[in-house]
Amino acid sequence: MNPETSPTPVSDIQAYVDCMAQILQLPIPSEIRPSVVENFARAMAIAQPILDFELPDDVEAAPTFRP
Amino acid sequence: MATFADGLAIATAVRQGEITAQAVVEDCLNTIYHRDRALNCFTLVATDRALQQARALDQAMQVGQAVGPLAGVPFAVKNLFDIAEEVTLAGSKINRDHVPAQQDATAITRLEQAGAILVGALNMDEYAYGFVTVNHHYGATPNPHAPQRVAGGSSGGSAAAVAAQLVPLTLGSDTNGSIRVPAGLCGVYGLKPTYGRLSRAGAQLFSASLDHIGPLARSVRDTAACFDALQGADVRDPVCTDQPITPTLPALENGIDGLKIAMLGGHFERGMQPEVASALSQVIEALGVSQRVTLPEVERARAAAYVITACEGSQLHLPRLQTRLMDFDPATRDRFLAGALMPQSWYIQAQRLRRWFQTQVRAAFEQVDVLLAPTTPCVAPFLHQNTMPLDGESVLVRPHLGFYTQPLSFIGLPVLSVPVAQSNSLPVGVQIIAAPDQEATLLRVARWLENQGILAPFPYDAAVTPGSAPPP
Numbered sequence: 001m002n003p004e005t006s007p008t009p010v011s012d013i014q015a016y017v018d019c020m021a022q023i024l025q026l027p028i029p030s031e032i033r034p035s036v037v038e039n040f041a042r043a044m045a046i047a048q049p050i051l052d053f054e055l056p057d058d059v060e061a062a063p064t065f066r067p
Numbered sequence: 068m069a070t071f072a073d074g075l076a077i078a079t080a081v082r083q084g085e086i087t088a089q090a091v092v093e094d095c096l097n098t099i100y101h102r103d104r105a106l107n108c109f110t111l112v113a114t115d116r117a118l119q120q121a122r123a124l125d126q127a128m129q130v131g132q133a134v135g136p137l138a139g140v141p142f143a144v145k146n147l148f149d150i151a152e153e154v155t156l157a158g159s160k161i162n163r164d165h166v167p168a169q170q171d172a173t174a175i176t177r178l179e180q181a182g183a184i185l186v187g188a189l190n191m192d193e194y195a196y197g198f199v200t201v202n203h204h205y206g207a208t209p210n211p212h213a214p215q216r217v218a219g220g221s222s223g224g225s226a227a228a229v230a231a232q233l234v235p236l237t238l239g240s241d242t243n244g245s246i247r248v249p250a251g252l253c254g255v256y257g258l259k260p261t262y263g264r265l266s267r268a269g270a271q272l273f274s275a276s277l278d279h280i281g282p283l284a285r286s287v288r289d290t291a292a293c294f295d296a297l298q299g300a301d302v303r304d305p306v307c308t309d310q311p312i313t314p315t316l317p318a319l320e321n322g323i324d325g326l327k328i329a330m331l332g333g334h335f336e337r338g339m340q341p342e343v344a345s346a347l348s349q350v351i352e353a354l355g356v357s358q359r360v361t362l363p364e365v366e367r368a369r370a371a372a373y374v375i376t377a378c379e380g381s382q383l384h385l386p387r388l389q390t391r392l393m394d395f396d397p398a399t400r401d402r403f404l405a406g407a408l409m410p411q412s413w414y415i416q417a418q419r420l421r422r423w424f425q426t427q428v429r430a431a432f433e434q435v436d437v438l439l440a441p442t443t444p445c446v447a448p449f450l451h452q453n454t455m456p457l458d459g460e461s462v463l464v465r466p467h468l469g470f471y472t473q474p475l476s477f478i479g480l481p482v483l484s485v486p487v488a489q490s491n492s493l494p495v496g497v498q499i500i501a502a503p504d505q506e507a508t509l510l511r512v513a514r515w516l517e518n519q520g521i522l523a524p525f526p527y528d529a530a531v532t533p534g535s536a537p538p539p
Contacts, residue, residue: 016408017408020407020408021404021408024385024389024407024408025389026388026389026392026404026407026408027389027392028392028404029392029393032400032401032404035401036401036404036405036408038401039401039402039404039405040405040408040409042405043373043374043377043405043406043409046370046373046374047370047374047409047413047417049366049367049370050367050370050371050374050413050416050417050420051412051413051416053364053367053416053420055416055419055420055423059419059422059423060419060422061415061418061419061421061422062276062418062419062421062422062425
């Protein structure tokens, strides 16, 4: 977690999940919503150190495309 | 199949006329029919096709035609490989509604061209998203050596079928460890080749940036022979290499002289159980390894592999998540949903980190030829075990089985998980790792260790799995 940022409140994660699910037309039933929110919160915690890692601007994404 | 030490022993007997391919295949099918009910490895047994292939091979030999190096060797594939005229399940219920495959996966075609005979398809985690092969639709594939424990996954059927001697050779796929983890936990060899080295055409993708296919076997020479048969360019796979085929089998006995071998430090020394540490020490001592290489930012590499997998896998399945959500396996469903919601900045940063990490590891391979690390932090967990201790913390079992495998497949290095011969322990695997395209080196090192008696497939005792006793 970036030291300047405070942890994202669970209510914000719930709101994000609901909003994105609606935009992506994902009908998440209420009985599995807590688990999806929990999985997303876990993913956030995993992703944060990647986002905090400073990469030089000239580092390109890795996928290969050969025209 | 237990009468032959490995697949090449079968091929030799067939080529020398000591046994027909038909007799081999009939014996193999009979073994599967009698023993798989308890082992739950197979989701499809291709009886007619296998017998036809076997008879055709025997007839070809009778008229003096040359047969391939794997003549008469039965093999089976993880059920994400296309088999012509069969529906490719990829461990899902949803795919049952798909039309049958029009042609075989390239890997199946190539093994059959080498004389091997397809006998069926094998259980896996749904859409390859798991490390345990506990499948909601098709049941768990238990560990053949300890049926209350997992076989590992997602190629669990592929590892267990070889471990229980149902077939000598199988194919699996590996995105974050899905060949190496079950190979390690079941005590067999599992090769994840260099990214792009073998064609994935006709194998259902999971996360295309990270997907590989490869063999699981009971000997180093079978692994090498299968890898050699699978090599070659393929326009059907956009990332498959067009470099020339370089057989590994001829150099297998070249020994380890001149190779610089080191163990991986840092992340790869953390969190392992005593059985794992002991197996790793055995390999390190046998090879006389004293050097240690520590790679930077391994935890971030592992996190980035997780993000790429979740984003690509979820995007691939988005239409099914939108329309068939409750037909997914509950074990994959909520993770796929979470992956579908991830912002693009996570994904692209993870892909950029992949390039950065590749550059760091490339520098390490200027100093050494081969690296060593454990395959999993623990022996096979129990089927219903949720957490395990790792580095003094209680962590979830399922994601952490890939603790040591995930950072290596992230940058596409070739890795062979080898079964270390240990008494008084469940199976434990060690990863032998090389620079890209150096599969021959991995196999040479493994063969040398096998010759020293350090490596061996975990001995199978059919009495361990009730109902799986050999046929009379």
